[in-house]
Each structure stands twice: as C-alpha cells, then as structure tokens.
Amino acid sequence: MLGFTSDPRPTRSRWVQPFRDGGGEPAVEDLLSDPVTKALMRSDGLNPDMVRTIVAAARRKLQARDAVV
Numbered sequence: 001m002l003g004f005t006s007d008p009r010p011t012r013s014r015w016v017q018p019f020r021d022g023g024g025e026p027a028v029e030d031l032l033s034d035p036v037t038k039a040l041m042r043s044d045g046l047n048p049d050m051v052r053t054i055v056a057a058a059r060r061k062l063q064a065r066d067a068v069v
Contacts, residue, residue, distance in 0.1 A: 028055055 031037050032048040041047060 028052070 028051075032041075032051060038048075041051065
C-alpha cells in the first residue's frame, strides 16, 4: 500500500511514504531546474517564479491548517 488514507486531506505519511524507499522527495528548486519540468511549464505558460509563488501560498495554507488542528 502506498500510504493513502480515506481522509481527503493529505497527511505527511500520505505524501512521504511513496518517496521514502526512493530516497526522499526532490527539492522544489531541483524540480524547477529540470529540463522536462521547464518544457512543461513553458507549454503551460508558467515560469519558475510563478510556481514558487504558488508553492509558497500552498505551504502557508497548509501551515495555517495544521496550526488549527
């Protein structure tokens, strides 16, 4: 099992488990510098700064949610 739960909210184990055996998740900066990721972003009209802004907003939202729980 990949660590998925019936709870629709992602939990740390839900996301970490699939990557644990492979050595962990890649850093956002590593993903943004990957040529395939760059090509996909370009085709979607995105740039690395836009993605960084989206990731930062998601991180803040998750931290706020976790602080309430």
